[in-house]
Amino acid sequence: MTSSIKRSISIPVDCDACAARVDGLCALYRANVLPLPARFRAADKRLKAGEDVFGAGETFDGIYNLVEGWVALYTLLDDGRRQILHFGLPGAVIGFQPDSRATTTYGVQALMDATFCFIPRDNLVRLVRECPEIAMRLASLMSRDRSLSFGHLTSIGRHSARERVSQLLLELFIRYRSQWPGHLIEELRMPLTQELIGDATGLTGVHVNRVLRELKRDGIVEFQYRRLRILDPDKLVQVAKIDPHLLAPWVRTQEDGDGTRAGPHPQLVRATRAAA
Amino acid sequence: MTSSIKRSISIPVDCDACAARVDGLCALYRANVLPLPARFRAADKRLKAGEDVFGAGETFDGIYNLVEGWVALYTLLDDGRRQILHFGLPGAVIGFQPDSRATTTYGVQALMDATFCFIPRDNLVRLVRECPEIAMRLASLMSRDRSLSFGHLTSIGRHSARERVSQLLLELFIRYRSQWPGHLIEELRMPLTQELIGDATGLTGVHVNRVLRELKRDGIVEFQYRRLRILDPDKLVQVAKIDPHLLAPWVRTQEDGDGTRAGPHPQLVRATRAAA
DNA sequence: CGCCCCGTTGACAAATATCAATATTTGTGG
């Protein structure tokens, strides 16, 4: 007997115990209908916090499956400023490109120690030929990422700083939590600094600080030294000005087909209530 | 003999003459390798300028293929403000959802008279079973949309008003032009108002106006009453602060496989030079 | 123990929004 509780954390190579399998490309495997992409996997990659999976403008042939850790997709400006485009959580597919010659338009950085498994493009093509549902799954994942981007666009384009920061924290909380259904968490460790929050919301680190102090003063959320505590879930939902329709992409993408599914609203309510 | 030049404009139902076929889901057909989605098409839809394809929060079972006209994907805020998420040009796939129960997170409005063909979800699944490449094509299209969103996020989050407006105009010019390779245009009719530009760039219509007047004063671009003229392409590229890596998603997605392809830089240069 | 990254705070500057009035263009009907 090698382990009990922490197995999925310490042995990322083992597909059967992979934590990322709850979501992402391999989610279908859980339904016992489809062959696991395991056979098509080539190598694993481990990075330390701060290292890049790849930089902007590179080409490479395949996709990375984020197994453990958080990553940030970002672009850099000439003057050194940065825009974070997306936070990738375990299960994320990283680096899919329309064709093998295309260069990436963004860089990807590990926000904490992270592990990936890599599927070469050729293998992906073979995998899809064998099992077209995988390609539809991939399309769904890309589509969900797009929806997340749409949410961020609305947030950055039309919301106030207070609303943007609130929305980001709520989003990450819900996305993180939806990976462990039934697991109640009151407090969440996030590998974020106020600077990173600013880079994601189109604000300055300094201004994020001001907003966070306000939110704490008002008893809504507390974020200090990478520790998030949600003090008043209902108020947070309210101040984040969430369009309920935008919620769907935050929770895990389900396989199409069987089963009833609760709408997004109760899920949000449950998710946030759990933290109170 | 029914026609000569304008055939593709007036007979949208005819797949063989469809203008959208240069891009989008049916692009593979041109390579004569794959069966046309035509057999799986269900119905056509025609809209007048200003009408909605669908609103936020709706569900529907299938995808729309934009054949003719421009559309805007948008979200609305409580107070009536709007954020435009994406402009869809002919060839765009509209309304793909991860599963059949998902509700849309955005609305889609026709910016001019537009026609679509509709492919029901069931047919799409059958089509993919028959030809998995279509699913990969769909994933590529979603991925490209995501990349476009990433570009907009960087623009809205970190660029000045002047840069944002310049970049949007340049993007639309290049995307439009890449649909007619070899066709030189000096002047482009766009179904946009300054208000629309503001909604897309996270600015106010009034402020967009001020920026446009500046750009005209500086001899860079002229945009008045839906007519875009690029006066100095090089300056425009410069002021738009385009990250060259972000350019790839602007030009048509090519089918993977054969053929050499020029990098994005010369394409941009050619595209913009043509307008001078 | 001490360093360094991160967070905190204040004064001030810059960019953009808001409000309101007026001008121009487009499209429509006669």
Added chain:
DNA sequence: CCACAAATATTGATATTTGTCAACGGGGCG
């Protein structure tokens, strides 16, 4: 072709939000 209405663009004065710069504090980690 003209007149008119509606939509869109233009401009100025002022308000608000957010950024910039600079200094200081505090906590974790070697």
